[in-house]
Amino acid sequence: MRILLVEDDDLLAQAVAIHLTKQHYVVDIAADGQEAWEFVNVCNYDLILLDIVLPKLDGISLCQQLRQQGYQMLILLLTAKDTKTDKVMGLDAGADDYVVKPFDFQELSARIRALLRRGNSSLPPVLEWGHLRLDPSSFEVTYDSQTLHLTAKEFSILELFLRNNQRVYSRSAIVDLLWGAEEDPPAANTIKSHIKSLRRKLKAAGANYDFIETIYGVGYRLKPLCQEIEPQATQEQQQTLLTAVAQAREVFKAKVGSRIAVLEQVVNSYRQGIIHTQLLAEAEQEAHKLVGSLGSFGFIEGSQLAEEIEDLLEGKAFISVSECLRLDQLVMQLQQELDKTPVELINSEPRQNLLLVVSNHAEVVEPLVKEAATEGMKVKIVNHLAALDDAIAFSNPNAILLDLSIGNYTQDSLNFVKELSRRSPAIPTLVITDKNNFLERLEVARAGGRSFLQKSLPPQQILQAITQVIQPTQITGKRIMVVDDEPKVLTDIQKHLVPWGVKLNTLNDSRRFWDMFLEFSPDLLILDVDMADINGIDICQVVRNEPNFNSLPVLCIIDSLDANIVEQLFAVGADDCLSKPILCAKLINRIFNLLKRTQP
Template sequence: MRILLVEDDDSLAQAVAAVLSKQNYVVDIAADGEAGWELVTVCNYDLILLDVILPKLDGISLCRQLRQEGYKMPILLLTAKDSRTDKVMGLDAGADDYVVKPFDFGELSARIRALGRRGNSSLPPVLEWGNLRLDPSSCEVTYAGNVLHITAKEYSILELFLRNNQRTFSRSAIVDHLWGADTDPPADDTIKSHIKSLRQKLKAAGAPYNFIETVYGLGYRLKPDAKKQKSQESKEEPTPTQQEIFSAAVAKAREDFQAKVGSRITVLEQASNALKEGTLNSGLQQNAEQEAHKLAGSLGSFGFARGSLLAEKIESILQSQTPINQVQSQHLCELVTELQRELEKTTTDEQILSEQRQKMLLIVSGDRQVVEQLVKEAATQGMHIDIAINTADARSAIESSSPDVVLLDLDCSDEVKDSLKLLTELSNRTPPIPVLVFTDRSNFAERLEVARAGGRSFLHKSMPPKQMLELVIQTIQSISVSKTRVMVVDDDPQVLTLIWNLLEPWGIKLTTLEDPRRFWETLTEFSPDLLVLDIKMPHVNGIELCQVVRNDPYWSKLPVLFLTAHVTADTVDRIFAAGADDCISKPIEGAKLITRIFKRLELISKKT
């Protein structure tokens, strides 16, 4: 996917380009509106990121000019803080969406993904051609289930072929799509080398060597016959690799930004000192005002939310049309000093939020005002965001980004039943994806429908975004099992191995025990959050172990889940009389066991 970024703040532009490049986007940068227009006329772009305030030709005028000339690519505006007029004018001029500076990089990526889905609604979230499968969310490529370890440029070539699978690309067409306008075009041999490398890697994974076919005199394409092949591999969950790459890219962008920001602070210092000495001229004041404006729009994107507010206050003083008085001059000096200190802070706050950053929230709603407020608040919580405007869009997003939790607008589709259907689907997954519903409605019948479909919360849209996001975070924390400790006691080693294989991939800490005579020693050493007991065991049975647990004041509240091959009424009565919380019959069904354990762990979290 090729993106044009039109942004006059070079530090911010380079940071955005670096982060997006790590997600396999090709990014060209234009520093003013006229340069942006020139690039559009000579290159084909899939999306434009367009700042509103630009030299030579402002963003709204450029947007209007593009639409008048018939350009259809999605346009995402980058607007200044609280510039409601710019938002309205931009949307009226033909923009598809906007983000407000300072923006969160995760939010920006989510907006780009959402526009990509909206602009190419006929495209599946995962691109496939026969046994070849490319997941744009995780940037993973597989053939017949085998992972292909390919370079970023090879990935881009494959994605280009898959998104335009009926087209033949010449070498020059590949260069036009995948090499930036500011880079020297590669030689023909470079393209041939990339294609040869791709063919070899595909062949090693089981594909025919001519899976990428040469059409002599024209170029390359995916072999049509290959589409007829059907992969029998089941879909795999996206790996976290791309999220790690994204986080590293943001951290690197922040580091580079900090290294460059000193020159801007110097300009503010010069203006502040000149003001105190009575030598501030209009040129220096205007230059300082521009630097403060850029800092206000970019600092928040790199984790300096307070720095952004300080820069905004500095800009406000320098914008004054009347002479700056002594009190304002002193205040300006204090603000510049405070801004310097803010930028020297360590990334402790980032480290605190690093775990939450890995959590993905999918917001499903077409209510722009509510979504914007939620996205802003989610950014302050350090959450990774994706956005869908309807249930069809949501299903695509769920398959590609695997959210940890979904915030679902009951009115996101034409009929409420479509939203309830999506809610039911997510609740019936193994493990389920928790869904919080928000709506303008409040009648009992709909509350009942949401509860029956498996909704975790029923929220009114009037609820403050901060409170709504707090409930989202509580929901995520309540289902987090990565640090949960589970102890399993069963005399059958095959059962213990089965349970270990089922639970270990979820990050649950496990200990297993075959000999119930070592129960108390293991229990006190391991200190589990949940106990799983077999009933019939030699020496000591599970019911007796449960009674021992319930008789101890410290362990009396420990949740106990029984495994039993004898599901008779008498057995069940004895289990629950001993203090069991749940029981599952043998032979064990993996999906049922996981779901019941997750539900029990969720209840534990709610109680604590």
């Protein structure tokens, strides 16, 4: 909470400020009424402690001006005159309460707490969020009855979130609200350190690590409390859930390679003596996204490595040799972390598509459920936004149909659409609404919505639109041919691909390529560029000269991302390239993307 103390007695002002700071308030001091007016026009205050007798502009006049301008902050007058007239003038001017000098510091604190509670009547004296309990009067914080020992700033940040538990705060907003005008503003990294420390202390007390949730690209908030959305699962249901989570985890591992590739580009560019500020900024962004997405999929150590990478790159226009070496080491460790769990192929029937419908309108939900049953699609219902995160984690949906009117405000629903589109992997989200105007459609498109549907549409058409966005790329049964003269590379690729159920043909003698290629007729071709007899560039050119194979996906393997070689590859018609050593997540990610482009 931020307080402006307006007092011309410097000794008293400093004593009051020290007393309040110890109680985790942020205190700014103004020595006269004019300076106080300037402070109010720059900063947002929860309360003003206002002396009546002041230079330049007295307290009564300042109070009147503030109220006339529409300022609603609480005002507590400090007066040395214990006269009825003085009190009446102050209250008539718009003050909320008064304290007579000399005052007891404990009484002053109690009056401030009482005013702050009165200013937000919805807040109880003790702030609670699930098992978390914060008492502003005793400065005690507990989680599930276990005491948390917080620093002053950690306490202030947590109190800020609890008093405004629906809001998202950026790092800069936290600095503006919790650092005084006379304090040097901390770096953004400092806020992140406070949040990280708070999370660790909460986790040690039994909370989830993301009790304070990161809204990527925006800021932080308390993770919404959700009701239980499913009855306790049976052992069979739990096993099904674990299997689904494991599959989602492996798909994530395959797709996350493109983000790690950006980090590798920084290292490779540095080795070539070229470094771009834009690339560093992009790599920092990707590392930031990895922090949350890796943790969400159970890669806790990977998330911590990504966070260290983000810290290393944050705000940098240039990195030193030692930083580049450290980045290279961290990226390698990150890849090793992703490769710890082998990719497993689930040989059972494909999982039935699951649609998560977020709506409390029976006229929307009931016809969809009936129609979905005839189409072989499962449907789960969530009737309020607060339960959406838990529903996603529990059910791992293929798509979400979100009713724009589900929240208190349309913007709340749009914020969820935006958040879902930014997840890795993104969850296709379709919006259904009564409205039908261009501006609404524009907002949905900007938020990342995949479709804009009218509630008046027949359920068959709604399901048809949903089916169109649920188009997973299947690599099981795909025919992949690999040409490389290094046996170890062929063995590694085979190890990576066989668990996915592909039909694999490996060749270590490029001279025999054409006959085997025509006989095997692959869906995708992987070529080593540097081979003794006939190299991959030549083979790619031969393939592209045959009209029947113009659209065949070709992935080339190169020793290093040399710009000249990459340019040659794309000139002869290669679709993508991958540098050695070949990592499983990167290889699968590239194959998925290439097959998706050619998928009918």
